[in-house]
Amino acid sequence: EVQMVESGGGLVQPGGSLRLSCAPSGFTVNNNYMTWVRQAPGKGLEWVSVINRGGSTFYADSVKGRFTFSRDTSKNTVYVQMNSLRAEDTAVYYCAGGSDLDYWGQGTLVTVSS
């Protein structure tokens, strides 16, 4: 059974940084699409970033220049480094695996507030 386990969420002040991790089991981050999706309170799903099979990354305009998606194949883990956080980044962040988001983690809550 595939499981995606996210960690790293929490409360951070505006302008601060946070790094989220996603460690799948039963699924390899190498040669697979890995995606971050977020959902602000009471809102819909928003695609944030993807790392494709070749290791290329793409970002939503709302996070471009502030978020960095990376992967460590030796640890079978992906990360998103989130800098210059804003109140509007407050959301549950989901890690999803597969080109059409076959597998989802339980989500980790990021709250940006002073």
Place this chain on the structure above:
Amino acid sequence: DIQMTQSPSAMSASVGDRVTITCRASQGIRNSLAWFQQKPGKVPKRLIYAASSLQSGVPSRFSGSGSGTEFTLTISSLQPEDSATYYCLQHNNDPLTFGGGTKVEIK
């Protein structure tokens, strides 16, 4: 970026009703579309992939159709447990884009 226009944004229907939700892509995406169901406080669950393929374990009352720019999710006979928000997702082009969601309520 490809825009996904989903309609309706909300609806109310009775148990046993046939329910149809539509997603329209701003440009052709072949059959690179998935449908997700999300219940409050829960993780989105994929129902349909490749526009019309039923995810394993999903009841057969759910079906998807379409290709190119027009896609449909149909619930043939609405059940109480189908009360949820439904999202389409195009994954033909980066960035991937979701529809705005359809909240389905039971009358």
